[in-house]
Amino acid sequence: MKKIVILAPISNNYINYFDAISGDKDNRYLIFAMERHRDNYPETLPENIKFVFLKIWNEEYIDYVISQTFGQQIDYVYAYSEEEIIFAAKLRKKYQVTLGQSLTSAEEFRNKLTMVKAAEQAHVAVPRYWPVDNVFDLIEAEKKLGFPFVLKPIAGMGSMDTFVVHDHVELERLAADKILRGYLAEEFIPWPLYHVDGFVKQGHFVYLISSKYFANTLEVKNGKSVGSVQISPTAAEQKLIRSYVTDLLKGMDTPENYLFHLEVFCDGREVKLCEIGSRLGGGRILQELEQGLGFSPIQELLKLDLGLPNKVDLDKEYKSAEIRGFVMVEPGRGILQKLPAADAVLAANPEVYDYYQYAKLGRTYNGAASSVEALAAISVCGKDSRTVEEKLKELDAWLKKAAVYS
Numbered sequence: 001m002k003k004i005v006i007l008a009p010i011s012n013n014y015i016n017y018f019d020a021i022s023g024d025k026d027n028r029y030l031i032f033a034m035e036r037h038r039d040n041y042p043e044t045l046p047e048n049i050k051f052v053f054l055k056i057w058n059e060e061y062i063d064y065v066i067s068q069t070f071g072q073q074i075d076y077v078y079a080y081s082e083e084e085i086i087f088a089a090k091l092r093k094k095y096q097v098t099l100g101q102s103l104t105s106a107e108e109f110r111n112k113l114t115m116v117k118a119a120e121q122a123h124v125a126v127p128r129y130w131p132v133d134n135v136f137d138l139i140e141a142e143k144k145l146g147f148p149f150v151l152k153p154i155a156g157m158g159s160m161d162t163f164v165v166h167d168h169v170e171l172e173r174l175a176a177d178k179i180l181r182g183y184l185a186e187e188f189i190p191w192p193l194y195h196v197d198g199f200v201k202q203g204h205f206v207y208l209i210s211s212k213y214f215a216n217t218l219e220v221k222n223g224k225s226v227g228s229v230q231i232s233p234t235a236a237e238q239k240l241i242r243s244y245v246t247d248l249l250k251g252m253d254t255p256e257n258y259l260f261h262l263e264v265f266c267d268g269r270e271v272k273l274c275e276i277g278s279r280l281g282g283g284r285i286l287q288e289l290e291q292g293l294g295f296s297p298i299q300e301l302l303k304l305d306l307g308l309p310n311k312v313d314l315d316k317e318y319k320s321a322e323i324r325g326f327v328m329v330e331p332g333r334g335i336l337q338k339l340p341a342a343d344a345v346l347a348a349n350p351e352v353y354d355y356y357q358y359a360k361l362g363r364t365y366n367g368a369a370s371s372v373e374a375l376a377a378i379s380v381c382g383k384d385s386r387t388v389e390e391k392l393k394e395l396d397a398w399l400k401k402a403a404v405y406s
Contacts, residue, residue, distance in 0.1 A: 001048075002027040002075040004306065005066055005091065007084045009033070009057050012040040015080050015286065020299035021049070024308060030069050032062050059087050066091070076100065078302060082157045082279055085110050099305060101278060105253040109260075109278035112154045112184045116273065122251020124244055125272045127265075132183040135175045141185035142171055148188040150218075155182065157277075159217040160370040164188060189272055191265040193217075194237070195228060196245055197281050197289065199297050199312075201257050201304065207293060207318040210241050211325065214389050220330060220368045225396045226283065229325030229389045230292075237266050244271040254278075257304050259297055261285070284326040284377045287354050291381070292320030322381045326354070327392040328374035331365035334405030339375065345399075351391050354379035365405070375403060 004027050012018050012033070018041060021029060028048050033041070035053040045051070052065055066074065074095040079088035089106035091097070101109075108118045119126045130141040132151065141149060142165070151174065152162040165171055165185075174180075193216040199206035210231050215224040231238055245262060261281035263274035280286055280297055290296050295311045303310040342355045359365070359375040368374065378395045382388040 002306070003070045003073070004029050004076045004078070005070075005074055006031040007062070007077070007079040007081070007088055008037075009084065010081050011037045013037075015298050016296060017078070017080065017298050017302055020296075020302045020308070021306075022046075024048075024306070027306065028070075030066065032065075062087075063091065063094075066095070070095075072096075076305060078305075080279060080298060082110070082277055085278060099256075101255045101258065102253060105255060106278070108252050109276060110155065112152065112156070112275060115275060116184070116186075118252050119248055119273050122248050124248045124251070125270060127186040127189055127272055129187070130185045132180050132185050134180055138171065138175055138180055138183075138185070142168075145185060145187045150186045150188055151183055152186070153182055154184050159220065162218065164218060189265040189274075191267040191272070193274060194231075194241060194264050194266055195281055195285075196241060196260075196262040196264065197285055198245065198260050198262070199258075199301065200249065200254070200260070201312055201314060204314055205317050206300075206312050207289070207297075208242060208245065209289070209292075209320065210235075210238055212385070214393070215327075217370075220328075220370065220373075223330065223367065225327050225330040225374070225400075227325065227327030227389075227392050227396065228283075229385045229392070230288075230320065230323050231385055232323065233319060235385075237268055240269075240271050241266060248273070248276070252276075257301060259301055282372060283328055284354060284356065284379050287356075288324045288326060288379060289320075291353055291379075292322065292324055293318045323383065323385050323388050324353075324379065324381045325385075325388040325392055326377055326379040327396045328372075329376050329378065329396050329399045330368045331359060331373065331375050332400065332403055332405050333366050335364050336361055336375075336403065337406050338402075338404035340399065340402050345378070345395075349380075349391075349395065351380045351382055351388075352378060352395070353381055359403075375399060 031051050035055050038053050077088045077091045085106045089103040093103050107114050116126050130144045132138050148164050148166045193213045196210045198208045211228040212231050213228045215227050220226050259280050262276040265272045300310050300312050304312050345355045357376045380388050380391045
């Protein structure tokens with residue numbers, strides 16, 4: 001009987017990992033989740049599954065409970081959240097877990113400076129960059145990279161605390177207003193941005209699906225809604241991107257089985273790294289993949305690693321039959337009074353297969369500060385990328401107009 005630890009600070013209603021293990025009677029599970037998500041789980045649980053619900057995410061306490069429950073050796077640690085990648089790897093090292101991502105691998109996928117250096121070692125193209133840990137580094141970055149350049153936190157996510165620095169006025173403002181510790185400056189790449197979502201089993205792609213942003217994660221600060229549309233597997237840039245991904249992953253320290261979310265710039269002739277994470281992408285990428293592939297990547301990876309029956313075929317690369325895309329509709333400004341009901345949106349738009357409302361009526365909004373803030377997410381499927389993108393832009397404009405603020 002294996003001793004399994006699951007770190008689950010995110011709502012199970014979103015990632016739904018629990019269905020993968022709820023019927024397993026042969027292993028012992030210790031699951032850490034948030035108290036506010038207690039209602040996500042059944043009241044009655046099998047004896048081999050124990051939950052610890054936390055009011056705050058306390059890594060030191062989690063470590064203590066693991067040691068008290070399982071002693072000094074466990075068999076598996078599962079983490080989905082970007083913020084828990086490093087902590088999970090540290091637990092694997094401490095508790096002698098050989099299955100899953102090592103600490104070295106986790107740091108390559110989580111620390112943007114380590115990441116870009118690993119990419120260089122893999123001999124793939126990266127933007128010119130400069131580490132920034134103080135004002136002097138920031139000034140030097142401008143000398144090395146020129147304007148505009150991008151400044152982002154080494155351990156950031158969701159484009160939070162990320163800036164495009166256009167001139168000396170913005171440079172001086174950042175130097176005065178920010179504590180510059182743990183940042184990375186990169187040259188600004190004015191090419192289209194793509195996200196690439198994949199599942200790797202023993203070096204084989206279970207799936208590899210590329211999508212093009214029609215408004216990327218940085219543009220949300222300019223009032224645009226983040227959105228992307230899958231590109232056809234036969235699209236010209238897909239061959240370039242696939243070759244780049246293959247070379248990059250070969251040069252990185254990776255687990256035997258893993259999910260990844262990669263963002264790259266591509267001008268149709270060349271590909272350059274934006275960043276990569278060893279987890280599924282955010283937004284509505286999970287739902288997009290579930291609908292298109294017919295299975296949950298999160299559940300199948302968990303079952304694969306634990307030796308439970310799964311749908312992952314080593315000899316098959318899964319592909320989506322239709323083109324899918326989604327848009328995260330940016331909030332307006334004011335107290336939100338009214339939004340269209342989900343049923344009305346779905347009934348009036350047969351192309352929409354998923355509508356998820358994030359916003360709460362009565363809450364005050366002031367636009368979006370990051371790519372994860374939205375009124376709602378709208379997902380569409382169709383015959384080609386252009387059709388899907390046009391429909392998403394139409395629905396984005398319609399929902400923004402329909403939202404009522406005071």
